[in-house]
Amino acid sequence: MTYTPSEFLVDLLNAKSPSGAEGQSQAVFDKYVESHSDSYERDVLGNRIATLEGNGGPSVMFSGHLDELGFIITYIDEKGFLYFATIGGHDRIIIPGRRVLIQTNKGVVKGVTGKRAVHLMNAEDREKVPKINEMWIDIAAANKEDALSRVQVGDVATYDHEFELIHGSVGAARAFDNKCGAYIVGETLRRLSADNESLKAKVISVGTAQEEIGVRGATTSSYGVNPDFAVAVDVGHSTDHPDCDKRKFGETKLGAGPIITRGPNINPIVFNKLIEAAKKRDIPYQLEGDPRPTGTDARAIQMARSGVATGLISVPLRYMHTPSEMVDLEDVEQSIRLLEGFAKDLQVGENGNW
Structure with missing residues (x-):
């Protein structure tokens, strides 16, 4: 049932x-x-x-x-990558590689949380949890001007993970x-x-x-x-x-x-x-x-x-x-x-x- x-x-x-x-x-x-x-x-x-x-x-x-929980955009660099601060108590190890939805006054903008790939790290770096300022959100912007045409500092984001029943009455969200x-x-x-x-x-x-x-x-x-x-x-x-x-x-x-x-x-x-x-x-x-x-x-x-x-x-x-x-x-x-x-x-x- x-x-x-x-x-x-x-x-x-x-x-x-x-x-x-x-x-x-x-x-x-x-x-x-x-x-x-x-x-x-x-x-x-x-x-x-x-x-x-x-x-x-x-x-x-x-x-x-x-x-x-969520994120708030704090800085946009010249290449159009978005830097953020966390809203609420995040476990930093979970943040990278996630799809996110950014709420803007023009609608939702999709992005991905990024960090340096494991292949580009030395053995010591691989054992560390990245700091918040070592991660970013990638919205596939060509540059800062392109990014600013879609998002602005102070916009908030959440993970793109919706409710789903796993088995019986147990769900994940x-x-x-x-x-x-x-x-x-x-x-x-x-x-x-x-x-x-x-x-x-x-x-x-x-x-x-x-x-x-x-x-x-x-x-x-x-x-x-x-x-x-x-x-x-x-x-x-x-x-x-x-x-x-x-x-x-x-x-x-x-x-x-x-x-x-x-x-x-x-x-x-x-x-x-x-x-x-x-x-x-x-x-x-x-x-x-x-x-x-x-x-x-x-x-x-x-x-x-x-x-x-x-x-x-x-x-x-x-x-x-x-x-x-x-x-x-x-x-x-x-x-x-x-x-x-x-x-x-x-x-x-x-x-x-x-």
Whole structure:
């Protein structure tokens, strides 16, 4: 039986949206979420803030970031080769020899990331990972003038790797981190909107901007929303592959449900409510212990204003920050069910004080 992924999710995965240039993923979120919201806001950082008013219960913010890794053009040489800086945390060894798509005000320009060929290196150079300024993007330009007729400094690019099912419900994509999180929070609101009369909690699903360069959208949106509770949704490392020491990184795997985090970034009441919601609905889940502020929107949300009772769920993912991240879409579906249940279980008068 062929697995059929959500059109909303696929559209988000195919959107090109490096941090600071989230326009394509914003448009997808607008298309699928705005009409299901009681109110819908766009702010100056590019966040998308969708609200269901609920019926007198506490407010809960669900956060999933819309941005992804990318490149930004910084210099064009006389021969028409483009030099770039990375947007977000790239593994430099993965960059060369990739097809890329450059977003310009004239449309998409195709290119290839280049470096000196291995045949032209000595033995010592072959052991080194090239620095960013030792790589470039080749758009087959005749010279600088030709290149400048098509691109300009400040244009952004992404890898040309689209979503594809690999086997069953397991797929690969350029930016499961974190288009699947943005999809989960948006789809949760869509489903809750169908039964809004029985929903006590006020639900605010936020597609945040610029997470990959410092959780910037979550910082401003959580201050503005000022929720009683929050759950950030991101991806987490699935450690069920070779060369991953579980003594260092814990044990998580694809297809075993969302990862629920514990640690100082996590409010214990929120954690317990997530576990209760999962058990009540027979939702499989996994646990992660993190001893410090997490590298997710949860870090910023917890510290907004006088503090927010914050939780974190993560979709297990292999090969993070590569052009072919791998996720089991059943884990994505279970994450939506978990957020739905968490929201429905919140009652009037509850808070996260402990």
